[in-house]
Amino acid sequence: MAVVEAGTAPQVEVRPRGASRRERWQRRLPLLPALIYIVVVTQIPFLVTLWYSFQNYFFDVPAPAHFTGFSNYTAAFTNTAFRGALLRSVEMTVIAVIVAMILGVAFAVLLDRKFIGRGVVRTLIITPFLVMPAAAALVWAGPMLDPNFGLLNYLLQPFGVHHVAWLSTHALGSVIVVMIWQWTPFMTLIVLAGLQSQPPDVLEAAKVDGAGALATFRELTLPHLRPYIELGILLGSIYLVNTFDQVRLMTNGGPGTTTTNLPFYLYQQVNYAFDVGGAAAAGVITVILTIIVATFALRMFARVFQFEEAGS
């Protein structure tokens, strides 16, 4: 159940030679262990998921699993909690990725300039990405956002904010803020690499021609950054769509279900409702949707990497 995309023409033809049968196997052999490993470990669970999605199976019921046809699917499609979780996953991922990218571009532009202590500031900015997500979630939930002693309320006091219980009143926003805080450094690093790969003579020529800083940025720098921005958005989305730690540890999906995204919903189905069949059907639907999105994503991947390798 993986997405294989043939893609466009290969970017670099890596020493093709006429190959005999023996030669072909000699080439294949080193690949096989990793290939078999990945097929077994990542594909079999999904086949089992497909199997269970047609079964009635609860952990807490002694009766063995039995075939129920499409009932798990009809249940999933009519289940508003599942639909809500699906939409919330999309919402959280899209907002977090876009805001992190905008901040990432801004930070990268700042870090691309020369100033005293640039290395230190760069180090400060990448640190949130390195903090263990579980630690980040718990530290934000407690020392940072607590209504009674949280640092944020203290810092916002001059602006008329008084003991706001962020995790009850702005739960979704709080979770997304932590996602953005952790992933902005990632975007910054990738965009910064793009900025630093820009040929300086082009910028110099634009300056000589009398182009303003803003015009230069819009007309020259942004198009140059495009593949880097695409790469950042793509990789960021792959990771952020699976966000679980922040939801589980900051809000536990609540209040109500306002922060329940798909990973947390499936976690609940398995761990509290013991509904393996239902979770499996929801999983299969998720995988099908992912494949649709991933097909586009892989095409983008092919383009970005082609650009990269052609340029090196």
Next chain:
Amino acid sequence: MSAVPSRAGPRRFRQMSGQVGWGVVAWVVGIAFFLPVLWMVITAFKPESAAETWPPRFVFSPTLAEFRLVFAGWGPYVTHSVIATVGSTVLVLVLGVPAAYALSVHPVKRWRDGLFFFISTKMLPIVAAIGPLYVIALKAHLLDSIWVLIILYTAMNLPLAIWMIRSFMLEVPGELLEAARLDGAGRIREITEVIMPVVSPGLVSTALICVIFAWNELFLALNLTVTNAATMPMYLISSVPQEGLYIAHLSAAATIASVPVIAVGWIAQRSLVRGLSMGAIK
């Protein structure tokens, strides 16, 4: 720095003050962004009674008491984390190096499909299969065993590692390979004597990325382990009690849990960029 005052005309001065201005903005942004980490570390040195006050206290007599508590309680968790992280990273390299070789130096015919197959598995949400994974682990007697984490973390990191290692192998100069071939070196000698010396720094960066993702992983650990294989992120959860003051203790635990990866990331900033872009950015 380069501007000498006597030569600084108005234009020069404007340029320089502009530079200083941007520098100040960058510093403010950097410190603001780092603030939650700083606050975590500061709170970790507080006595519990000073951690939950209004207004928050910035002056207090620092104590190592909470760190001592963490070191007294983290034993099994940190052991499991180290085993799962090191074990899966070693396995990734053992499987990934030959695979990357077969996709770059002497590529198989459909190397491109192979490459995209590996990365497509990263796009499948593992959360979708968590129920069945639990059942499989249960039936295979792998539930709550460190092996289940090693196996899954390897699968999680292997696609990234293959892409990365391949990008390093593509940098091995063709003349070197040609020379080795004329010398009559076989495949094994080609790998050990020509390729490995060139890509070994790359293997270190690859390992770093794998370590970061394995060390920080919570979802699989939380679902598939209880006590016998519980890892550091789960220790953090256990440091939040149902009642009583815990903020300083939590901060100390969070600091200790995060320090290894932060240290590694600070030291290897360059490799980080290349690793996170899967070798796309040099």
